[in-house]
Amino acid sequence: MSDTTDTGAGTAAETAGGATSSAPSRRSLLGWGGAGLALGAAAAGGAVAAVRGDGGDAVPAADSGAAVPFYGVHQAGIATAVQDRLHFAAFDVTTKDRGELIRLLKEWTAAAARMTAGQTVGEGAYGGLAEAPPDDTGEALGLKPSRLTLTIGFGPSLFAKGRFGLEGKRPEALLDIEKFPGDNLDPARSDGDLCVQACADDPQVAVHAIRNLARIGMGRTAIRWSQLGFGKTSSTTPDAQTPRNMMGFKDGTRNISGTDTAALDKHVWVGEKDGSPWMTGGSYLVARRIRMHIETWDRTGLQEQEDVFGRDKGEGAPVGKAKERDEPFLKAMKPNAHVRLAHPDSNGGATILRRGYSFTDGTDGLGRLEAGLFFIAYQRDVRKGFLPVQRSLARNKDALNEYIQHVSSAIFAVPPGVRDKDDWWGRALFS
Ligand SMILES: C=CC1=C(C)c2cc3[nH]c(cc4nc(cc5[nH]c(cc1n2)c(C)c5CCC(=O)O)C(CCC(=O)O)=C4C)c(C)c3C=C
Numbered sequence: 001m002s003d004t005t006d007t008g009a010g011t012a013a014e015t016a017g018g019a020t021s022s023a024p025s026r027r028s029l030l031g032w033g034g035a036g037l038a039l040g041a042a043a044a045g046g047a048v049a050a051v052r053g054d055g056g057d058a059v060p061a062a063d064s065g066a067a068v069p070f071y072g073v074h075q076a077g078i079a080t081a082v083q084d085r086l087h088f089a090a091f092d093v094t095t096k097d098r099g100e101l102i103r104l105l106k107e108w109t110a111a112a113a114r115m116t117a118g119q120t121v122g123e124g125a126y127g128g129l130a131e132a133p134p135d136d137t138g139e140a141l142g143l144k145p146s147r148l149t150l151t152i153g154f155g156p157s158l159f160a161k162g163r164f165g166l167e168g169k170r171p172e173a174l175l176d177i178e179k180f181p182g183d184n185l186d187p188a189r190s191d192g193d194l195c196v197q198a199c200a201d202d203p204q205v206a207v208h209a210i211r212n213l214a215r216i217g218m219g220r221t222a223i224r225w226s227q228l229g230f231g232k233t234s235s236t237t238p239d240a241q242t243p244r245n246m247m248g249f250k251d252g253t254r255n256i257s258g259t260d261t262a263a264l265d266k267h268v269w270v271g272e273k274d275g276s277p278w279m280t281g282g283s284y285l286v287a288r289r290i291r292m293h294i295e296t297w298d299r300t301g302l303q304e305q306e307d308v309f310g311r312d313k314g315e316g317a318p319v320g321k322a323k324e325r326d327e328p329f330l331k332a333m334k335p336n337a338h339v340r341l342a343h344p345d346s347n348g349g350a351t352i353l354r355r356g357y358s359f360t361d362g363t364d365g366l367g368r369l370e371a372g373l374f375f376i377a378y379q380r381d382v383r384k385g386f387l388p389v390q391r392s393l394a395r396n397k398d399a400l401n402e403y404i405q406h407v408s409s410a411i412f413a414v415p416p417g418v419r420d421k422d423d424w425w426g427r428a429l430f431s
Pocket residue numbers: 245247249250251252253254255288290292309311328338339342343344352372373375386389390393400404
């Protein structure tokens with residue numbers, strides 16, 4: 001655990017860069033494969049043979065074992081290619097000391113830079129003082145970087161008066177989300193001062209990352225709730241096969257593509273003139289745990305299932321069309337079909353980037369599968385993204401509502417990317 005050092009930006013930078021560390025890395029354990037080469041470049045802070053051009057514009061990662069660059073204009077994990085697994089954690093900040101919080105964010109940044117490059121945290125998992133717990137918990141030793149991305153967000157409660165002096169910096173877009181008809185929200189699984197979204201192609205790598213951040217944060221933060229996810233339910237790579245959700249339908253067909261920079265600028269990235277300068281290049285994240293009434297769905301006829309979405313189950317084509325990517329003709333769908341109500345044309349152009357994951361947490365004690373969608377949406381302004389779409393789905397009685405229930409809700413301001421080794425998560429907010 002790296003709580004032994006007062007990690008100033010300089011120290012954090014050295015650690016993040018990896019150049020001065022003698023810690024055993026997942027790279028050194030792996031040798032120099034193709035992924036290792038990309039990782040080596042990332043660790044050196046140089047041009048990466050890889051996944052993003054200028055650190056902001058995303059292009060798909062080819063190799064699921066590779067490293068996704070940590071530094072960039074935008075945080076990775078939003079427009080970058082979606083990985084297979086998720087561990088999402090919301091934290092309460094337990095320290096009252098602003099300086100402590102800043103130190104924590106610097107330490108987290110340094111650890112995140114190392115872990116996303118496939119390296120161990122701090123001095124590693126072994127080889128240190130026998131009396132002290134190792135800096136790294138060790139379960140990712142020998143594993144590839146697995147396209148791990150770590151994306152941080154700040155919740156509304158962090159900006160509360162009398163806490164950290166941030167009340168004047170709360171963006172208007174970081175609003176308190178209203179309760180929608182049909183919501184059955186569990187406060188213990190909702191909200192949070194901070195969040196970290198960890199996505200990777202190996203679940204052990206994602207879980208290791210959250211575990212180590214939680215460990216570094218001990219005494220200053222505590223996990224409020226967390227969510228594991230599998231089977232991505234969206235795609236930010238248009239050429240990839242669209243994944244299917246737990247209802248068996250292709251999900252993510254009409255998502256914003258990670259390569260469509262014009263759409264990302266228009267709908268996802270916060271602009272300079274959007275009101276909160278520290279958020280320029282960032283985005284707003286809405287997370288909703290949505291339980292599915294799986295057993296009811298499984299007893300529902302195919303025609304009804306297809307009517308619910310307005311797409312067919314096999315190909316994923318919109319009603320009356322042959323191919324998944326054909327332009328939907330909304331009026332051909334039932335008035336309360338999910339796609340019809342969620343489409344930008346039905347919501348004044350409101351458009352979101354979806355990045356959700358399926359989940360199952362076993363059974364619920366009544367023999368029913370505790371399963372659903374952990375819905376994640378990124379947008380430039382929640383008032384022009386999630387809110388109008390969800391209002392439309394809730395108030396117009398989306399046909400899907402009979403089969404689902406929203407059981408948790410959270411919103412976070414996701415700051416821009418960490419530019420280089422001297423930068424840290426939230427620097428613009430606290431400066
Ligand atoms: C508030 C936003 C949305 C919530 C909540 C939501 C829940 C939800 N969606 C599905 C399954 C599908 N959704 C699909 C399309 C779709 N959904 C939203 C928004 C929300 N969905 C949008 C904006 C769209 C795209 C509409 C369009 O432009 O055509 C689809 C169709 C395939 C696709 O385009 O992705 C499916 C399937 C579930 C199961 C669910 C809650 C559990």
